[in-house]
Amino acid sequence: MKNLTIVIFRIFLYGILIAPMVLFMLYAFSERWFFPAPLPTSWTTNIVTRMLNDPRTTSGLFISIGIAMLVSFLSLLIGFPAARTLGLRTFRGRQIAWLIFFLPTVVPPLAVGMGLNILFLRLGWSGTLFGVILAHLVPTLPYTIFTLSGVFSRYDENYEHQALVLGSSRLRIFFTVTLRLVFPGLIVAALFAFLISWSQYLLTLLIGGGKILTLPMLLFSAVSGGNPTSIAALSLLFVAPPVIIIAASARFLVQHGNTIREQY
């Protein structure tokens, strides 16, 4: 029974995820491909090469990476103390705090974007990198906090207490004990933040006002252009970094997750 469920889901998800990616590949390198031919009838690398040489593409790539990295760093910086408090302590108003953190994930991003846009226009942050990064924090922070507070709810402060009575200072404990214990969780949280920021289209468009050209912006304008080959080529470039990061970290996470979990 259970095996069947898994198999059905694999097929369902492979179909819905992997198939389109294969299509990207096929389209990106195809010159001619008409229905009902199962594969392109003529191949080319022109489009991909041209795209990679376009300065708009490379600058978009770097801006996207820069924003996503800054956003995930800031998310961790703000999210860590909040998650620790939420995960470890019980205090009055804890439920309210949760609801407040919960809100940005369930209030539709479009509404958030519209609101922020009006607000940032007044504050003069529209069209600035600063504004875009701040806006990206709205959807990323809740995920960072959720992920980390999950880690902290299974976290045992007594490890820190041991280090303390063994003579460590609070600062030393933070770096030699706390960070090492929650490291896999930190990586997951950073990954989440990176990916959410990476794929932001709406907030970047609304707050950036077309001046901050990230990859998703370029991709969208390519979609309006309507050339399936360049859409597919850009899509590939857009999908590659997340897939590489996930693939690279998956093994680490599974391994280290297990080592740490054994101790709990």
Place this chain on the structure above:
Amino acid sequence: MKNLTIVIFRIFLYGILIAPMVLFMLYAFSERWFFPAPLPTSWTTNIVTRMLNDPRTTSGLFISIGIAMLVSFLSLLIGFPAARTLGLRTFRGRQIAWLIFFLPTVVPPLAVGMGLNILFLRLGWSGTLFGVILAHLVPTLPYTIFTLSGVFSRYDENYEHQALVLGSSRLRIFFTVTLRLVFPGLIVAALFAFLISWSQYLLTLLIGGGKILTLPMLLFSAVSGGNPTSIAALSLLFVAPPVIIIAASARFLVQHGNTIREQY
């Protein structure tokens, strides 16, 4: 220390969330409001009334609600057995199954949307309600499964075993024991699915091809129009249902969550 953290976060989040909502209200009912006046100088209800009488708006509202309800129902139907298997059993390939479920949440929605669009065009599902609902399942299912498998990882099958040795049939156990034990989790999962589907803009646009006009679509076209009053009015209509649902269920969830948790 911890109290300070909470206070800072409240201010931060109230600022970023509540302020824009207040702005919606002010804009929606304002006739004239020029910088630097702190409040509109002239008020009107015309725009809001006109919008509520527009058949496009009401039909958009119903289509949005219909899609979101169907999507959450289907998510629960498919997600329940999967989450139960993932949360309760340990089997080989469990890590892989997790990764597969994890993928759709981290692969950028834009990429998923593009891929699905190409695929559905070939299958003839583009522009249909069926296609849109199927597409909405891609981002909602992982959340449903994550939420429910969290519930099931704390779930104790021995309650079912007790009911079994006390004479209940499997079917009776499902309705009288299992469902009642996981009920709060089901509500949360359904809520998640509803809200994610509710705020989908990108997938509806790409798969619906402009033929399925949900509220977010109307809101976006209003944004292009550029009249801040009607944008604000539509935004209000768009934000109201989620806020009402969350407010209505928050108390229930907190209460019932506690009752159930005590038993574990």
Place this chain on the structure above:
Amino acid sequence: MTKIELVELKKTYPGSHQPVLNHLSLEIHSGELVALLGPSGSGKSTILKLITGLESPDEGQILFDGKSILPVAPNKRGAILMFQKAYLFPFLNVEENIGFGLKVQGANPETIRAEVKKMLNLIGLPGVKKRKPSQLSGGEQQRIALARALILQPKSMLLDEPLSSLDTEVRVNLQEAIRRIQQELGITTILVTHDLNEAMGMSDRTALLINGQVAAIDQPMKLFTKPPTQSSARFVGVSTFFKGNLANGVLTTDFGKLSVNTNGHHAESALFAIRPEHIRVQTEPEINTLQGVVTDCMYRGEYIEYQVEIQSLTVRARVPMPAPVIPHGENIYVYFPPEKLFEVSQQ
């Protein structure tokens, strides 16, 4: 009143090489309470799961009054399992919990109410029927779980360490209550426990499970004082064994000669054991004493526990108070009463 027979049961869990039950046979008489005692992983709980039908055996038979119950669905077997946790349904009150099984059978509400009342009196908690499980203590919850099982007049009760999470006083009270009710109603019962005292106090017979087999089964008193094998002796708290050649009632060991009471006529090697509370320490040599050095002496309230090294052999002796405190390193003579040394097989 149901007789339960387990015949050559074999069970291996998927992903494991070792069978958890290895051709295990066991017969529980009608109305009897048998305690299963054994190290963790010896398959105690697995036996209960097989009887209720939560798991299926790979080989073997399970008979209720001579009839196989393996083809019967778990919810029709009339064998009720109770766990360490009460598993009362949190969304039902006490009355609804106890009446759960009758409601499933379709009994009418009047009957259910009357039966629940009877059960609440039987378990000694008449006033709690409207409470929620979360408002009860751990011991009360287990009593309710007991009532929930008994109301169905089951053929058999299977208790999987039902008392191990309770405090000592509550545990002793519930031991007495369960034993009393079980005897009153005559329900064939299997009790899994890791607590030797509990097994001794509650059971008609106690079975020792080692490596997926019944290593010994007997009345508690016999099993405690004369366990048949070395491994079962260890399990009931025996830690002193002497190996040697037996001839004419004298065992010649590496540490000296010891008189033993025996009817056998071995010329070969034999293994004898003695319980720690039967060993005595004294300052003078005598017949059946061996010289040793005290390496530890711990006051335990009702007795003092001496640890004495006799050459390479470490002997633990428990002497009831009043007993002298002997400093570490002191030379001492350890007395092994001949009538308390008993032979065990070397398994």
Place this chain on the structure above:
Amino acid sequence: MTKIELVELKKTYPGSHQPVLNHLSLEIHSGELVALLGPSGSGKSTILKLITGLESPDEGQILFDGKSILPVAPNKRGAILMFQKAYLFPFLNVEENIGFGLKVQGANPETIRAEVKKMLNLIGLPGVKKRKPSQLSGGEQQRIALARALILQPKSMLLDEPLSSLDTEVRVNLQEAIRRIQQELGITTILVTHDLNEAMGMSDRTALLINGQVAAIDQPMKLFTKPPTQSSARFVGVSTFFKGNLANGVLTTDFGKLSVNTNGHHAESALFAIRPEHIRVQTEPEINTLQGVVTDCMYRGEYIEYQVEIQSLTVRARVPMPAPVIPHGENIYVYFPPEKLFEVSQQ
């Protein structure tokens, strides 16, 4: 060698009305091992947290050799806490775990390596230094945690039920090891436990904590045989109490007259207690016997536990084997040896 004084400590946790420690005073001599015994919630663990500085007292003082340590930071107090779990750092191997404290102090790697080796020998695990904590058994982990604490030559060791999650045999071995090392190094130690046997066996003195105060403190043997108050008597296993008027060595109770050994000359009401293992059951009346009905008789291996009802009084007697099994409902005489009845105050 540090003397620890707790002076009038008071502590109330936020959100609670009841203080967990209520003007508690306690003095632990230099090099002594004091066991703290008490029901859960009696503040045992809180005391350890106050001494290490993980919590601060609301009122009162904590002195090490007469000097207050309250202004000293937790990491400078030299008081090391050990928990039920070993809390070895999972990302360090055994050697790095034991050397953790020395590394913090900035000792050079050579010194650390030498000291770790010494410690591993002391705790009897010389070959494990490259292993990860997850590769060790629970008992081994606790030994390593012990070594990690001892390597710093702490002024004081605070043990918070360090053995309660271990199996009996491992626990007894570690009790012996900890006691031996503690005496060898002369480290002032406080042991929190809920296990009466453990407290009796390991401590120089045992303190009973009830309602946030020291209800009794004495050498284990004295505390066990002559607890001063009714509540402390209950805690060391006494369940039989007689209230009555005392005159000329005779206690007149509601159930009859009992001779007692006493030097006092009360004319007023007095409360006497007796340990269950000192009560005897017999078939004939005699001086100092009371008639009763057997309501339960449980075989417990080394002894039989009788429950006898003497009118409204329920008496539990433990008679060592061999002892007769007496059927329920039988009339019996319960003998209370005068020299075993002792007076307790009614608290």
